[in-house]
Amino acid sequence: MALNRQEVEELLNKEEIAYIATTRPDGRPHVMPIWFIYREEKIYFETDETTAKFKNIQHNNRVMIVFGGKSTYIVEGSVKWCKENELPFPIRKMYWDKYGEAMDDSYINEKTLLFELIPEKEQSWHYAPNWD
Numbered sequence: 001m002a003l004n005r006q007e008v009e010e011l012l013n014k015e016e017i018a019y020i021a022t023t024r025p026d027g028r029p030h031v032m033p034i035w036f037i038y039r040e041e042k043i044y045f046e047t048d049e050t051t052a053k054f055k056n057i058q059h060n061n062r063v064m065i066v067f068g069g070k071s072t073y074i075v076e077g078s079v080k081w082c083k084e085n086e087l088p089f090p091i092r093k094m095y096w097d098k099y100g101e102a103m104d105d106s107y108i109n110e111k112t113l114l115f116e117l118i119p120e121k122e123q124s125w126h127y128a129p130n131w132d
Contacts, residue, residue, distance in 0.1 A: 003071060003124035011068050012038040016098070020045070021064040022056035030056055034065075037094050043075070043117040044082065044091060050111060057115070065117060070127050077120040084114055 003011065021031045032053050036045045043065065047053045057063065057079060067073045084091055091114065096103050 001126055003073060003126065007071065008073050008124060011071055011073050012043070015067050018045075019066045020053065021066075022053055023060050023062070024052070024056055025059045035095065035099060036065075037091055037098065039089060039091075039094065043119075044114060045117075046095075046112055046114050048111050049113055054113065063117070071124075072127055073122070073124040075117060075119045075122050077118045079115040079117055082114045082116050087114075 016035070017033050018036050019031055020034050021029055024030050030052055032051075034045045034047070034053075036043055038044075045065075047057075061078045061080070062076075063079055064074060064076045067075075
């Protein structure tokens, strides 16, 4: 059974790690864990321009992101680059609040880019709810 909107919101507010799938220029898939921020029904993530993930997005900005486990939410869409200083909220503080001691500003430099997911297709479900 699909998650309702409230369950999706709860999942996105609770989860710390998501998995992003991008496509390499030769067509092979590339999947990596990411940190993300969910705010006002939008999903944001960062990556460094030296990563395979960024190079794949530069070649093809279509991605799929998976959130959760037993309750799963999958979003397919495209991503757009954002500038931190153009966002109407303090995303850096939100990363610090969410990831605490694991966060380190040395991860963020002139090669770090911020992306917003533009959803085009969603799927969700409760996977084996009787496991609890």
